[in-house]
Amino acid sequence: MTDVVVIGSGFAGLWAALGAARRLDELGVSAGTVNITVLSAKPFHDIRVRNYEADLSGCRIPLADVLDPAGVAHLTAEVTAIDADANTVTTSSGATYSYDRLVLAAGSHVVKPAIPGLREFGFDVDTYDGALTLEHHLRALAHSAAGLLQPAAATVVVIGAGLTGIEAACELPSRLRTLFALDGIAPRVVLVDHNPLVGSDMGAAARPVIEQALTDNGVEIRAGVGVVAVSAGGVSLSTGEQLNAATVVWCAGMRASSLTEHIPVARDRLGRVPVDDYLRVTGVPSVFAAGDVAAARMDSEHLSVMSCQHGRPMGRYAGYNVISDLFGEPMLTLRIPWYVTVLDLGPAGAVYTEGWDRVVVADGAQAKATKRTINTRRIYPPLTGNRADLLAAAAPDLQARP
Numbered sequence: 001m002t003d004v005v006v007i008g009s010g011f012a013g014l015w016a017a018l019g020a021a022r023r024l025d026e027l028g029v030s031a032g033t034v035n036i037t038v039l040s041a042k043p044f045h046d047i048r049v050r051n052y053e054a055d056l057s058g059c060r061i062p063l064a065d066v067l068d069p070a071g072v073a074h075l076t077a078e079v080t081a082i083d084a085d086a087n088t089v090t091t092s093s094g095a096t097y098s099y100d101r102l103v104l105a106a107g108s109h110v111v112k113p114a115i116p117g118l119r120e121f122g123f124d125v126d127t128y129d130g131a132l133t134l135e136h137h138l139r140a141l142a143h144s145a146a147g148l149l150q151p152a153a154a155t156v157v158v159i160g161a162g163l164t165g166i167e168a169a170c171e172l173p174s175r176l177r178t179l180f181a182l183d184g185i186a187p188r189v190v191l192v193d194h195n196p197l198v199g200s201d202m203g204a205a206a207r208p209v210i211e212q213a214l215t216d217n218g219v220e221i222r223a224g225v226g227v228v229a230v231s232a233g234g235v236s237l238s239t240g241e242q243l244n245a246a247t248v249v250w251c252a253g254m255r256a257s258s259l260t261e262h263i264p265v266a267r268d269r270l271g272r273v274p275v276d277d278y279l280r281v282t283g284v285p286s287v288f289a290a291g292d293v294a295a296a297r298m299d300s301e302h303l304s305v306m307s308c309q310h311g312r313p314m315g316r317y318a319g320y321n322v323i324s325d326l327f328g329e330p331m332l333t334l335r336i337p338w339y340v341t342v343l344d345l346g347p348a349g350a351v352y353t354e355g356w357d358r359v360v361v362a363d364g365a366q367a368k369a370t371k372r373t374i375n376t377r378r379i380y381p382p383l384t385g386n387r388a389d390l391l392a393a394a395a396p397d398l399q400a401r402p
Contacts, residue, residue, distance in 0.1 A: 009040035012291025013105035019319020106257035108292035160252030161193035170346030203358035213348035
């Protein structure tokens with residue numbers, strides 16, 4: 001038995017596993033020859049990019065629904081170590097798994113720096129569980145504030161005006177109005193960032209659209225300021241201002257899984273490992289990497305970004321190539337010649353940009369319709385439970401622009 005182990009069940013991990021299963025079928029490899037196993041801390045595929053939304057009921061998919069029909073094994077296990085010399089991975093339970101080929105697709109996590117009180121009192125929408133914890137917290141506040149005029153109870157400070165922070169801030173006013181509708185408390189959302197301009201990653205063309213949307217949604221902005229401390233009562237800013245709030249949501253900064261530190265290669269500033277055109281980790285031939293843990297070349301000038309837009313095709317290609325490599329078959333070079341960003345702006349719509357210079361091609365309701373299609377259909381695996389559907393979706397093809 002030859003073993004292919006995939007670490008992670010996010011956008012890259014899921015599609016790497018299904019892509020590998022598809023490639024085995026294409027090569028006519030007999031059942032039982034190669035065992036594909038996904039190791040994931042949770043037995044789910046989470047639609048992580050939707051964690052800023054209020055309703056997460058359709059955002060967690062059991063792995064059994066999408067891997068069992070394809071004949072891919074999956075184990076709920078937190079990987080704690082990788083030995084690239086011995087070709088083994090170890091989990092928190094002490095169990096060790098050997099591999100002939102490994103696909104590292106462990107994703108990324110939000111970075112919470114050593115700001116006093118942040119880890120004790122700060123929430124996030126980095127994970128499904130974190131987003132649910134935030135929702136339960138807001139509901140508890142609304143319940144306890146009933147009949148008591150406590151403005152801070154309906155005040156949320158969002159720290160980090162990147163894409164996640166903007167989407168969370170734009171969504172929160174309407175959520176708060178719904179939760180506190182009977183309490184007579186006006187919701188307040190404040191977006192804080194150390195950069196002088198919000199949405200600095202979105203480019204100059206999109207910035208006016210974003211700023212207008214924040215204004216239309218009733219979101220206050222504190223730009224060019226730092227966070228000094230977080231407490232149960234709010235946030236202290238570097239300007240000396242105290243924002244009284246019962247809820248603080250941290251959305252600033254991402255880093256690749258710490259499992260990349262177990263691979264004997266130099267990593268970039270985000271903790272990602274370098275990969276070649278086939279998603280093999282440079283200098284470590286038995287290890288492939290995909291998604292947020294990998295720095296892959298998308299064209300002659302740009303590396304991949306931490307997004308499902310790149311994570312999903314990287315996973316498909318890694319799955320195809322890991323099996324091709326095992327059997328000495330030609331591998332496929334990954335290149336993605338286009339780049340788009342669709343940013344949800346809550347009730348104000350969305351903004352759609354194309355190109356690495358982020359030219360705005362649509363906004364408002366038109367862009368919102370595209371964003372809704374992406375969030376509810378485009379990024380989902382087939383949920384029919386049909387093997388043929390799943391393997392067809394795992395083809396190493398590039399989708400057209402949304």
